[in-house]
Amino acid sequence: MFWNSEIECLPKEGLRKLQYGSIKSLISKLYSSNAFYRHKMDSVNVKPDDIRSLSDISKLPFMTKQEFRDNYPTKMFSVPNTDIVRYHVSSGTTGKPTLVGYTRKDLDYWTDALARSLTSIGIGEDDTLQVSYGYGLFTGGLGLHYGAERVGASVLPASTGSTERQLELMQDLEVTAIACTPSYFIHIMDVAKEIGIDFLRDTKLRKAILGAEPWSEGMRKRIEESSGIRAYDIYGTSELAGPMFTECEERNGIHICGDMAYIETVDPDSGEPLESGEKGELVITMLKKEAFPLVRYRIRDLSAVYDDVCACGRSSPRIARISGRSDDMLIVRGINVFPSQIEYALMQVPQVGNQYMIVLTRDGALDNMVVQVEINPEYFSDKVKDMISLRSHIESELKKYLNLAVHVELKAPGELPRFDGKASRVKDKRSL
Amino acid sequence: MPEENVIIQLSIFVNNEPGRLAAIARTLKESNVNMKAFNLAESAEFGILRAIVDDPEESFEKIRQKGIIVKKTQVIGIVINDAPGSLFDAADVCGREGINIEYGYAYAGKNLSAFFIRVDEPHRAVTALKEAGIALVKGTDI
Numbered sequence: 381m382f383w384n385s386e387i388e389c390l391p392k393e394g395l396r397k398l399q400y401g402s403i404k405s406l407i408s409k410l411y412s413s414n415a416f417y418r419h420k421m422d423s424v425n426v427k428p429d430d431i432r433s434l435s436d437i438s439k440l441p442f443m444t445k446q447e448f449r450d451n452y453p454t455k456m457f458s459v460p461n462t463d464i465v466r467y468h469v470s471s472g473t474t475g476k477p478t479l480v481g482y483t484r485k486d487l488d489y490w491t492d493a494l495a496r497s498l499t500s501i502g503i504g505e506d507d508t509l510q511v512s513y514g515y516g517l518f519t520g521g522l523g524l525h526y527g528a529e530r531v532g533a534s535v536l537p538a539s540t541g542s543t544e545r546q547l548e549l550m551q552d553l554e555v556t557a558i559a560c561t562p563s564y565f566i567h568i569m570d571v572a573k574e575i576g577i578d579f580l581r582d583t584k585l586r587k588a589i590l591g592a593e594p595w596s597e598g599m600r601k602r603i604e605e606s607s608g609i610r611a612y613d614i615y616g617t618s619e620l621a622g623p624m625f626t627e628c629e630e631r632n633g634i635h636i637c638g639d640m641a642y643i644e645t646v647d648p649d650s651g652e653p654l655e656s657g658e659k660g661e662l663v664i665t666m667l668k669k670e671a672f673p674l675v676r677y678r679i680r681d682l683s684a685v686y687d688d689v690c691a692c693g694r695s696s697p698r699i700a701r702i703s704g705r706s707d708d709m710l711i712v713r714g715i716n717v718f719p720s721q722i723e724y725a726l727m728q729v730p731q732v733g734n735q736y737m738i739v740l741t742r743d744g745a746l747d748n749m750v751v752q753v754e755i756n757p758e759y760f761s762d763k764v765k766d767m768i769s770l771r772s773h774i775e776s777e778l779k780k781y782l783n784l785a786v787h788v789e790l791k792a793p794g795e796l797p798r799f800d801g802k803a804s805r806v807k808d809k810r811s812l
Numbered sequence: 813m814p815e816e817n818v819i820i821q822l823s824i825f826v827n828n829e830p831g832r833l834a835a836i837a838r839t840l841k842e843s844n845v846n847m848k849a850f851n852l853a854e855s856a857e858f859g860i861l862r863a864i865v866d867d868p869e870e871s872f873e874k875i876r877q878k879g880i881i882v883k884k885t886q887v888i889g890i891v892i893n894d895a896p897g898s899l900f901d902a903a904d905v906c907g908r909e910g911i912n913i914e915y916g917y918a919y920a921g922k923n924l925s926a927f928f929i930r931v932d933e934p935h936r937a938v939t940a941l942k943e944a945g946i947a948l949v950k951g952t953d954i
Contacts, residue, residue, distance in 0.1 A: 737926070755881070757877055762823030762860055762885045762930065764853045789857045792825045794879050795832075 383492075383499040383531065388694045389638050391662040392687075395638045395695050400434045402667035403416065403642060407440070409430055410673060414458050417675065430671040437553040437642065438653045442663065443677040445478065448619065453479045459671050469619035470716070479616050480519075487526070489668045490621035493637050495525020497626035500635065500692065501587060501612050503557050505532030508584075510550055512560035512568070513592065515539045518714070519622025520592050524559045533557075540564060543571045550583050557587040559614070561714065562595040562603065567745035569607050580608040591623055593711050594702060599811070611699060617681075619674060620666060625699075630691045633698025640668050643697055644676075645685050648706035656687040661706045662699065680707045702809050710806065712740065713747045715784050719806055722751060725781035729774055731759040742810040751778065752789045754796055817948040818886045820868035821928065824861040825881035827946050828854055834860060835908040836880065843874035849928060853916035864889075864919065864928060864954060886934040888917070889949030890941070899927055905944045911937045912927035921954060 382388050390398065408428040410417035421427070426443045431437065438468040448456065457464070482490070503509060509528040513520030521539055528535045536553055538546050540560070546568065549555070558565065565588055572579065579585050583787070591614035600611050615634045616623035620641070625634050636643045645660035646653055654660040662681050667676040684700045710717045721736055726732045733754035741748045753774065761767055771788050778786045799805075826832050833852070840847065840863075850863040865871045868884065875882045890902040905930075906913055916929040926949045931937045941948060 755882045760823075760825050760881045760883055762821070762862055762883060764855055764860060767858065767860070768855060790825075791858075792827055792832075792881050795827050 381499050381504070382693075383496040387692075388496060388637070388696065390638070390695055392689065392695055396434055398639055399642050399667065402639070403434070403437055403665065404428070404431060406665075406667060406673065406675070407696060409441065410458070410675065414673070416456055417673070423732055434642075434652075435641060437644070437676065440676050442651065443675055445557065445619075445678075445680070448478045450478075451626050455536065457481050457671050458673050464671055467517075468519045468522075468618055468622065468743065470519075470583060478618060480621070482621070483670040486621065486669055486671050487541045489640055490523060490624060491526040491530050493621075493624040493640055494523060495530040496637060497614070497624070497635070498527055498531050498533070498589075500628035500694070501589070501626060502629060503528070503531060503533055503587065507556045508534040508553055510536040510546065510555045510557055510558040510585075512536050512538045512540055512546060512564060513623075514714075519616070519618045520559075520561075523616070523622035523624070524589070528559075542586075543568055547572055547575070547577055547583075550585060551577070554584040556584050556609040557589065558609075559589040561593050562590040562599055562611075563593060563742070563747070565590055565603060565607075565611075569603070570744060572607075578608075585609055587612065589626060591615060591626075593714060594704075594759055597701065615699065615702070617679060619672070619677060619679075620664065621669070628690060628692040628694060632690060633686050633700055635694050635696045635698050636664075636685075638696040641666055641686055645683065646678075647800060648682070654684075656697075659684045659700075659703070672759055678706075680705050680709065708806065710738075710740065710749075710808070712749050712784065717749070717782070717784065721782060722778070723805075725778050726751070726753060726774075728781065729777045731756050731770055731774055732794055733757075735791075735793075735798070736805060738806045740806070740808045740810050747810060748787065749784070750789055752791050752796060753789045754793045757793060814935045814942075816950050816952075817888060817938045818934050818943075819864060819886045819889055819928070819949065819951050819954075820872075821887045821930070822863050822868055822872055823877065823883045823885045823952070824863070824875065826852075826859040826861050828857050828859050833859070836901065839878050839880060840871075840876065840948055843871065843878065845871040845874060848921065849926075851915070851928075853915065853941055861880065862915075862917070862930075879936065887928045887930050888937055888938035888941070889928050889954070891947035891949055892918070892925040892927050894925070901944070902927070902929070902941060902946050905941055905946060906931065906937060909936070909940045911940065919954070924953060926954075 411428045426439050463483050465484050466482045468480050470478040511524045515521030588609045588611045612627050614623045614626045642665040644663040648661040662679045681702045682704045686698045689695050733756045735754045737752040739750040774788045846866040848864045853860045892898045894949040911931050919926045
């Protein structure tokens with residue numbers, strides 16, 4: 381089943397021509413109308429005329445997340461604010477979040493990408509999709525919502541939380557598919573088990589579209605074996621628009637709609653382009669975006685691009701499951717956390733000594749972040765209650781800087797590991 | 813003189829993990845620190861070892877030099893007679909005087925038994941307890 385078979389199954393040659401044409405006109409337009417991009421291109425001495433083939437795109441400089449932060453809120457937008465019809469804001473632990481604006485057309489393409497994705501896994505007008513991603517500033521809820529409406533599915537905008545009620549509605553409304561984070565789905569599974577609901581016996585739920593946080597094939601296997609529900613991987617970031625691209629029924633990589641995006645992999649260290657199938661860092665150019673153009677954006681997710689035609693018939697390139705990050709960003713309960721920010725926050729707290737460790741665990745479905753800190757001996761007290769309030773003080777200071785609840789464990793100086801070379805202060809014990 | 817009844821306790825931070833107390837105890841042994849009385853307070857992740865030792869000033873320096881978090885804390889030793897009511901009498905005085913006892917622990921030596929208490933105003937507590945006729949331990953007694 382295709383939403384738009386003409387474009388989705390376009391022969392490779394035609395797709396490349398289309399992508400080249402789109403990049404060419406995107407770059408020319410940005411160079412003439414957007415000071416930020418013109419300056420970026422001038423700084424590496426590249427003019428639009430230097431792009432003479434699709435592979436010439438590698439001459440263009442990368443865009444980074446830091447640039448979005450530096451240009452917060454709207455300095456990088458390419459359209460006047462009057463053309464913006466929606467904003468989304470990505471959560472992060474930096475002082476400045478990433479703000480993304482959308483024109484009417486941007487929303488239309490985002491919705492269309494999801495309409496194609498949902499169709500590719502067989503979700504259509506006969507389905508009821510429970511959208512259990514958060515609605516609001518986060519892109520997940522509203523993105524899936526409009527995509528599902530476009531294919532004519534009945535949408536249940538459940539958002540997150542009230543899990544027992546979600547299960548009740550799932551039964552009453554004969555929900556056939558759900559979209560949420562893998563950890564929330566595991567929580568739903570746990571609650572269902574507790575109250576005696578068997579998905580296959582008691583509900584019509586058969587498909588789950590899971591993403592927005594790292595997960596693995598191992599987790600997919602566990603989810604499918606214990607719930608009987610077929611799980612599909614979805615990919616996107618707020619900079620692209622939101623969750624956009626999914627696997628098809630073949631589940632052999634996530635299809636990146638070729639008319640909307642040009643996806644590359646590069647060597648994380650050298651930035652040199654990699655061949656199809658080689659593992660590296662994803663770099664994406666969005667070919668249709670208006671408000672917030674992305675040209676060679678380094679997403680920092682590690683994957684590989686497969687450029688052969690999929691067994692489903694779609695010609696768009698596919699990406700392998702994300703295997704990690706090329707920077708040290710952690711995703712904790714859906715919030716992007718950089719260890720360097722935790723370190724910065726800790727160093728603002730005089731009660732904290734110089735060594736720390738970040739330990740991530742998963743309790744059931746919830747990520748738990750513990751920051752172990754060596755205490756500054758000056759603040760040691762012989763009273764337990766003083767020490768506990770010292771710990772609470774450090775926790776609330778961290779919360780202030782990181783906007784994320786953190787558990788602190790106090791350690792004696794010398795207790796935490798010292799590092800000779802590159803410090804590895806993160807222990808990620810979550811089984812993904 | 814309240815000073816002679818104010819006793820120096822060493823308070824030591826201990827991580828609540830297997831082997832940590834043993835490591836601290838070994839350091840004390842190697843530093844030749846003799847503990848007369850001690851108490852271990854614990855929370856989920858850390859503990860505080862409180863000890864009355866021989867020559868607290870010298871022991872403090874030795875322990876500190878080993879990189880262990882240690883602090884000197886003033887405590888008071890109440891002499892416990894081998895009869896019901898000794899602790900009540902002392903606690904009652906503190907209560908009436910509005911002196912809060914943070915924590916306490918017992919000590920039984922060859923010559924005397926005592927209950928060490930930690931209060932916020934040790935000098936005032938000593939004066940009040942003495943005025944009430946309660947016997948207090950002197951630093952030289954233990």
